[in-house]
Amino acid sequence: MSSQNPKRAMFEQFAAVARAIGSAHRLELLELLAQIERSVEELAGLSGLTIANASQHLQQLRRCGLVEARRDGKRMLYRLADRDVIALLGALRRITERNVGAVEKVLNSYFRERDSLEAVSRKELLRRMRDGLVTVIDTRPAEEFAAGHLPGALNVPLRELKRRLREMPRDQAIVAYCRGAYCVLSYEAVADLRKRGFRAFRLEEGYPEWRAAGLPVEHSATAEEA
Numbered sequence: 469m470s471s472q473n474p475k476r477a478m479f480e481q482f483a484a485v486a487r488a489i490g491s492a493h494r495l496e497l498l499e500l501l502a503q504i505e506r507s508v509e510e511l512a513g514l515s516g517l518t519i520a521n522a523s524q525h526l527q528q529l530r531r532c533g534l535v536e537a538r539r540d541g542k543r544m545l546y547r548l549a550d551r552d553v554i555a556l557l558g559a560l561r562r563i564t565e566r567n568v569g570a571v572e573k574v575l576n577s578y579f580r581e582r583d584s585l586e587a588v589s590r591k592e593l594l595r596r597m598r599d600g601l602v603t604v605i606d607t608r609p610a611e612e613f614a615a616g617h618l619p620g621a622l623n624v625p626l627r628e629l630k631r632r633l634r635e636m637p638r639d640q641a642i643v644a645y646c647r648g649a650y651c652v653l654s655y656e657a658v659a660d661l662r663k664r665g666f667r668a669f670r671l672e673e674g675y676p677e678w679r680a681a682g683l684p685v686e687h688s689a690t691a692e693e694a
Contacts, residue, residue, distance in 0.1 A: 488532040489560070493517060494525045499648055501535060502554055502676035503608065504615040505547040554680040558673070561649060579650070582659040587672035588643050590681060593618075596641070603637050607646045607653040608675070616685045618645065618678060626653045629660060636666055645671035645678075 489495060496515050500506060506514075512522035526546055529535045534553050537546050548554070564571055588596075596602035597620065604621040606613050613623040624632055636642060642661060646653035654670050661668035671678075679685050 485532045485534070488528050488534060489556070491525065493521070494529055495557070497522070497525055497529065498534065498548065498553060498557060499651075499676075501546055501548050502557075503612040503647055505545050507540075507543045507545050509543070511546065551680040554676045557648075558677060578652075579655060582655045583670055585669065587670045589672050590678060590683065593643055593671055594683065596643075601640060603640060603642045605636075605642060605644045605657065606675070607644055607651075607657045612647075612675075614688050616679060616687055617675060619684050619686050621645075621686075624657070626657050629657055633664065636661065638666065640667070642666055642668045643671055644668060645674050648674035648676060 489498070493515060497511055500511055500514055508519055508523050508526060511517075511526070512519045515522060517525070526535060526537070530537055530546075533549055535546050536549050537544050539545075565575075593602065593604070597604065597618075604618050605624045606617045606621045607624060607626050607629075609625055610623055613621075617623065622635065624635070644654040644657045644661075646657075649672070651674055654674075658668045658670050675685075
């Protein structure tokens with residue numbers, strides 16, 4: 469580090485963090501870690517990476533202070549370093565949406581094709597929840613739901629939706645959420661529910677953003693603990 473140019477030295481560290489998130493694979497790993505602490509093996513399976521590649525990506529994120537690790541027996545478990553990582557990803561998403569034309573094509577070709585309606589904001593969902601005007605469903609896997617979820621939410625993983633339609637109310641709106649703004653689970657759930665005549669909407673972001681905003685969350689026992 470140069471003592472003659474401390475500003476440039478700081479910028480070099482900022483650039484190192486920017487390089488660390490300059491990978492689609494590493495961004496996906498961060499999204500997965502925003503839900504729950506996970507092992508290298510779990511992250512590799514969920515992201516489609518080899519264990520060796522997942523480990524390399526995680527080491528880069530760890531060196532830049534974006535994730536932390538702890539040993540659990542023979543396993544190494546990873547988690548986000550702090551909630552500011554979620555804020556960083558949110559800022560990256562918003563800037564990219566506003567300024568990168570290629571994003572608009574992806575939004576139109578997949579996301580807006582499945583949900584052209586405006587998503588429900590966190591503020592609006594809080595109001596509806598307090599007034600008892602909405603049913604909230606969490607479309608993430610059970611272990612992510614158990615680690616934390618919106619108050620009163622039902623855990624309805626996407627693969628279970630069709631067989632659990634009887635649990636869905638016809639007389640009030642349903643709001644679905646999942647891992648983040650681009651998580652396909654809630655998009656697919658809302659599209660399927662609407663085809664079946666339900667009044668269904670998406671939460672504008674996901675569980676990590678809700679938690680990072682300091683809004684109330686609940687926890688529950690996993691199937692193994694129950």
